[in-house]
Amino acid sequence: MELTTKRYKYKRIFLLITFVVILPFLFEEFIIQFYHLDFENKTFYDLLNTGALLLFAFPVFFYLIRKTDQTAFYLEQQHEVNKKIQHKLELSNIELAYNANHDFLTGLPNRYQLFNLLDKMASERTELAVLFIDLDRFKSINDTMGHLSGDQFIKLVSIRLKQATPLGTQVFRHGGDEFVILSELPNYRSIEIAEGVLESFKKPFNIHNTTLYASASIGISHLPDHGADAVTLIKNADRAMYQAKEQGGSMYTIYSLLSQNDEHKQLMLENDLRDALETDQLLLHYQPVIDLETGLLKSFEALVRWKHPKLGLVSPAEFIPVAERSMLINDIGTWVLETACRQVKEWHAVNSDIGLAVNVSIRQFRNPQFPDLVKDVLEITEYPAHLLILEITESMMQDDWESIRIIDEIRTLGVKWAIDDFGTGYSSLSKLAFLPIDYLKIDRSFTMEMLTHPPMQSIVQTIIDMGRNLDMELIAEGIEEAGQSLLLQHYGCQFGQGYLFSKPLPAEEIEQAYCLTTLMKVH
Template sequence: MMESYIHNYKRKRVWMLLVFIVFLPAVFEEIISSFLDLDFQNDIWYEVIDTSIMLLFATPIFIHMIRENDRTAVHLQQQLQEKKKIQQKLTLSNIELEYNATHDFLTGLPNRYKLFQVLSRMVKERHELAVLFLDLDRFKTINDSMGHLSGDQFIKLVSIRLKQAIPLGAQVFRHGGDEFVILSELPNCRSTEIADAVCDAFQQPFSINGTLLYSSVSIGISHMPEHGTDEVTLLKNADRAMYRAKDQGGGTFNIFSNGTDEYEKKQLMLENDLRNALETEQLIVHYQPVVDLSTGRLKSFEALVRWEHPELGLVPPGEFIPVAERSGLINDIGTRVLESSCRQVRRWHSANEQIGLAVNVSIRQFRNPHFPNLVKDVLEITQFPAHLLILEITESMMQDDSESVRIIEEIRTLGVKLAIDDFGTGYSSLSKLGFLPIDYLKIDRSFITEMLIHAPIQSIIQTIIDMGRNLDMELIAEGIEEEGQSLLLAECGCQFGQGYLFSKPLSAEEIEMTYSLSTLVKVK
C-alpha cells in the first residue's frame, strides 16, 4: 500500500513539472508577446521575460512541492512507525502462539507436542539418551475425593517439585493428566540418580487447602540405544517399565528390560482370564473371623475374594486386584462378593443371628452415584440385616467433598455401618473425621507388626484407640499374629481384632466346620 502511494506521488510530481515549468510558461509567453506586440532590439530582454514567466509559474509549484515533500515525509514516517508496531505485535503474537502450542496451560511445563519435537531432535543428535516416564500414584483417588480444583492444584505443586528435583542436563515435560516425562542428556548410568531424586522429592507432603496429601510416583526408564532408537519406541518402553514399577507397589522406578514383555503378556492373560472367571464362578469368597479381644468370642467375618484359576491355582489378591482395578472389572467383582457373602452369612444367622459381615469397597464402587441403591438392592434380595453389614472404605474416600458425604449419608440411612480400613496409612483430615458417621476404625497391620518391637509404635496405637473411643467409634486391629499383641491391644482399649492368631481366611465350608455352623438351614 505504501509503495503504491509513493508511485502515484512521483507520477503526479512529474506531470506538475511538465505542465507548470514547461508547457504553461511557453503558452503564457506566446500570449503576452502576441497581446503586447513586443519587439526588443536586445535578445536579452526576451530571456528576462522567459525567466520571469517561468519563475512566476515555478515558484508556487516548488513551494507546493516542498510542502508536499514534508507532508509526505511525515506521512511515510508515521506509516513506518505504524508498520513497526504492527510487526512487533505480530512477533509477540507469534511468540505467544508458539508458547501456548508447546507448553501446558496448567503447569507451564513443555507439553506433549514439545516433548516429541525435542525428543525427535535428540535421537538424531545424540548417542545416549534416557527417557523417564512418570505416573503419580493414587492421583485418581485424590482427584475423586477432593475435587478437580484441588487435583489441578496438586498437579501444579508436583510440577514445581519436579523442576526442583531434576539436575542440569535434564528437562521435564507434562505428557498429560498425571503423567510427566523427563529427558536426560546425562550419561545413561545417571538416570537412576534422577529417579531416586524424584522419588525422594515425594517424601514430603503436599499442602492443598490446609490438607496434607502424601503421594508417590512410579517411574519407568528406557535408554537409547539399548531400548530403542526412535522417539516412539523409547516412550513406549519407558511407559511399559513405569507400569511394572506401579505394579510393584509404586513409589519406585523400573528400567525397561525384555522381561517387561513377558510381564505384560501375563497381565493381559490375567485380565482375559479374570473376565472368564466372572462368568465361570472361579471367584470364591473366604471369610476371616473378627473376635472380641476381651472375651475371644466371634463378632463377625470379613469377606475376602479369592481366585481359583484352573491352571495357575490360587491367584493371590495382590496379583489380580490391581488388574481388576485397571480394567474396571472391580465393580462387577465387588457386587458379586457383596451379594454372595450376604447370602452366605445370612444362612449362618439361623445358628447365630448376631454374626456381622464386613465387605471391602473399592474407590470405583464408592464413587458410583448408584452405589447406595446397589447396596439397598442386595440387602433386599438376600434379606441380610442392614445393621450387621459393615462396608470398609479407605481414608481417601471420606474426604469432605459433597459427593462423598452424600454417598456416606445415603449408606448410613440404610442402617449399614461404615469402617475406615487401614487407618493411619492414608492422608485423612482428622478435623473432618468427627463430622462423618463412621462406626469403626481398623488399625493397619503395619502398626501391629511393630508394636512389640518399637515402643513409640505403642504410643501411636494408643493415640488412635483413644481418638476413636472419644469419637464413639469402635476399634478393630488387623494382622494380629502373637498372643502378646492381642493382650496389649486389649489393655490399650481396642475392642476387636483379626489375624492369623485367631484364624486365617477360610472357605465357607471350613468356617462351618470350625464354628459348628454346618447344620444351618439355607435361607432362600
C-alpha cells in the same frame, strides 16, 4: 503505498510538462499575438520566454517541493509505523513460540517441548532418566471443590515440583494431572529425585483456605536400559507409574523389562475377566474369624476366586491388579459384596450373629458412588449393616480428608471399618487416632514370626496395646500354630484367623464344617 507513490510520479511528470513546457509556450504566444510584439533583438524574446517560464514554473516547483516534503514526512511516519508493527509481530511470534512450547496454566515446558528436547538429548547422552508423575485421586478434588480449585491445585503442584527437584533436572507438564521430570544426572540419582518429590507431597496444600493432603505415583525409565528415544522412554515410565498406582500409590517404581513380557498374559486375563462375571467363573471362599478367648465363630471374611476355564484357579494376586487397571474392579467388587451378603444372610437363619468382612479396593473406595452402592446392597440383601465390616489397606488412607468423608458416610449406615494388613503400610500413627476405624488386622508377617523371632512379640504387643487404647478391636491374621493363638490372646488380641482354624473354603464346605446350627467351639 507503492500504488500511491506511482500515482504521485505520474502526476509530477504531468505538472512539469504542463507548467514548464506547454503553459509558458502558450502564454508567450498569447502575449506576442495579443500585443502584436515584434522585437528585432532576440534577447527580448528570451526575456519573455524566461518570464513566462518563471511565472508558471515557480508555483509548480514550490508545490512539488512542498509535496515532496510532505511525502518524505509521510514516508518517515509510515516507516515508524512499520517499525512498530514489525516489533509487535516479533513480540507476537515470540509469544506464539513460547505458548507452543509451554503450558498455559503452569508456565512449565509442555509435552511438545518435552518430546523435542528428550529426542535431542537421547541422541547425545549416555545416561538420562525420565520420571513420570501422576497425582493420586486428583479427580476427587475437581469433583468436590470445582475445576477452578483444581487448576489452582495444579499450579501449586508445579511450584512444589520445581522446588523439590535439584539442578540438572527439568519439570514438564505432560497434560491433565501428569508431570514429567527429565534428569540429566546419573541414573542412580533418579531414586533420590523420586523420594524427594514424594517427601514434598507430605506437606499439605492450601487452596482457598482449605487444607488438602495429596500424593503421587511415580514411574521411572532410564536411557539406555529402557529405551533409546523419547516415545519409548516416556511410554515405559508411564507403565512403571501405573505399577506404582496399582500398589496403592504414593510410591515410585522403576520400569522392569520383565513387566513387558507379562503384558500378553495380562491382556489375555483382562479380556477373559470381562466374561468371567457373565459366565459365573468367579466364586467366593469364606475364612472364619474366631474369638480367641472363647474359640467361638465371630464372622467370615469373603475372598474372591477365579476359576478360569483353561488356566484353572487363578490367584487373586494375579487377576485383581488386572481388574484394577481395567476398571472391572468396581463390577467385581459389587458382585462380591452382594453375593457374600446374600450368602451370610442365609446363614443368619441359623445364627443371626455371624458377621461378614469384605475387602474394598482403592478404586472402589475412591468411587463417588461407593457409599450409595453399599446402601443399595444392604437394602437389596436385607443384610444387617452392623454385621458388615469393610476392609481397606493403610496405603488407601493417604488423603485423610477424603478418606474420613467416605468412611463417615458409610458408617452412618451402621457399617464397620477395618484396616487390613496393619503394620506393612505407611500410616502415620498421629493420624490413626483421628480415623473412624473399628478394627485393626495385624498382618500375617508379624504373627508368623512371633515364635521364631522373640523381638516380634514386643512389636505385636505394641500394636495390640495401641489398638485397644484407641478403642479398636484387634484381629490377627495368619495364625497357624496354637502357640501363636495363646500369645495373641495373652497380649489382649480378641480375634484371629488362619489355617489353625480353617483355610478359606467354598460356602458348601463351610456349611458342612460348621453346620451353622450352634456356635462351634474350635478345638
